[in-house]
Amino acid sequence: xxxxxxxKEDLENLFRDITEEITGxxxxxxxGQIRFGYPEEGQPGFERNDDTxxxxxxxVDNPYDKQRNTFENTDVEFAPxxxxxxxxxxxxxxxxxxxxxxxxDITDKLKCELLWETALNTMDEMAVAPLTEIEGPAYMPxxxxxxxxxxxxxxxxxxxxxxxxxxxxxIETVDVLIYTDQGLQRTVHAPTDQPLAGAANAIxxxxxxxxxxxx
Amino acid sequence: MPRLDISEVINDPDxxxxxxxxxxxxxxxxxxxxxxxxxxxxxxxxxPHDEKEIVQLPPGDSIQGxxxxxxxxxxxxxxxxxxxxxxxxxxxxxEWHGYRYKVINSxxxxxxxxYRSLAVRKFGA
Numbered sequence: 533x534x535x536x537x538x539x540k541e542d543l544e545n546l547f548r549d550i551t552e553e554i555t556g557x558x559x560x561x562x563x564g565q566i567r568f569g570y571p572e573e574g575q576p577g578f579e580r581n582d583d584t585x586x587x588x589x590x591x592v593d594n595p596y597d598k599q600r601n602t603f604e605n606t607d608v609e610f611a612p613x614x615x616x617x618x619x620x621x622x623x624x625x626x627x628x629x630x631x632x633x634x635x636x637d638i639t640d641k642l643k644c645e646l647l648w649e650t651a652l653n654t655m656d657e658m659a660v661a662p663l664t665e666i667e668g669p670a671y672m673p674x675x676x677x678x679x680x681x682x683x684x685x686x687x688x689x690x691x692x693x694x695x696x697x698x699x700x701x702x703i704e705t706v707d708v709l710i711y712t713d714q715g716l717q718r719t720v721h722a723p724t725d726q727p728l729a730g731a732a733n734a735i736x737x738x739x740x741x742x743x744x745x746x747x
Numbered sequence: 748m749p750r751l752d753i754s755e756v757i758n759d760p761d762x763x764x765x766x767x768x769x770x771x772x773x774x775x776x777x778x779x780x781x782x783x784x785x786x787x788x789x790x791x792x793x794x795p796h797d798e799k800e801i802v803q804l805p806p807g808d809s810i811q812g813x814x815x816x817x818x819x820x821x822x823x824x825x826x827x828x829x830x831x832x833x834x835x836x837x838x839x840x841x842e843w844h845g846y847r848y849k850v851i852n853s854x855x856x857x858x859x860x861x862y863r864s865l866a867v868r869k870f871g872a
Contacts, residue, residue: 548778564775574837575780576825587778
């Protein structure tokens with residue numbers, strides 16, 4: 533298997549698509565009803581009565597991120613090396629900052645439908661899974677230019693399956709040197725998949741009766 | 748309506764210079780604003796607003812600076828399009844002495860024949 537590492541942009545696109553599916557809003561056009569936070573050059577704002585969703589994806593520290601599962605793959609396709617597959621789970625927080633008169637209703641809908649099959653299947657295709665205990669929406673209106681603007685925030689955590697591969701050198705054979713009291717010496721090139729069998733055959737051929745037990 | 752009009756000063760060769768304004772419009776594509784920039788030749792007066800100042804930060808020094816721009820037509824900040832009242836443009840950028848400055852403030856002194864804009868140096872170093 534090759535590396536499977538979703539970039540931050542991959543995750544942003546994933547949750548943009550899921551948000552579009554749930555809310556019916558469009559991330560295209562003049563209004564940009566679904567958009568991302570912290571654009572480098574800024575982006576046009578919106579009016580108080582425009583329902584707008586701003587998505588921010590950020591990594592978070594989580595105990596689940598500490599475990600590493602390592603598998604050493606010695607299949608012939610990687611010969612003469614060994615392919616080491618390291619799999620682990622990254623945890624990301626997705627924050628939806630929703631503005632507009634329907635902000636609470638939109639976040640409530642998101643909170644529910646993130647756990648429906650459609651969204652779950654979309655996430656599953658990219659090895660992403662939600663932590664199902666999602667916090668309730670946080671209603672936080674703010675004052676701007678003499679008016680109160682509606683805003684509701686929703687946050688959720690997601691496990692993101694990740695795999696990174698690297699190769700290590702692989703010992704193919706081991707030379708076994710056999711000495712007797714007569715000073716005889718034989719060199720056995722024992723393959724590492726059957727080291728003891730090769731060495732045992734060599735010793736038996738020299739001594740005639742010495743046996744080695746397989747572990 | 749005020750009777751004082753000093754617009755002729757904006758074009759006075761003792762004060763004015765020619766420079767380029769980079770005007771940006773655009774649209775959202777996939778949630779990201781995709782800009783289209785058009786260079787416009789403009790005549791007006793540019794003067795320093797404050798000195799070039801170095802800010803010492805852990806990763807390195809950054810440079811701050813800003814300019815005042817006086818023009819006959821108002822420069823854009825991120826603004827609603829008057830025709831549709833939809834937001835579709837970002838702030839203008841002014842190219843002056845080899846550096847780009849982003850307009851962050853535009854004061855409508857149009858009743859007196861001019862507009863004054865404040866622009867900050869775009870690149871940190």
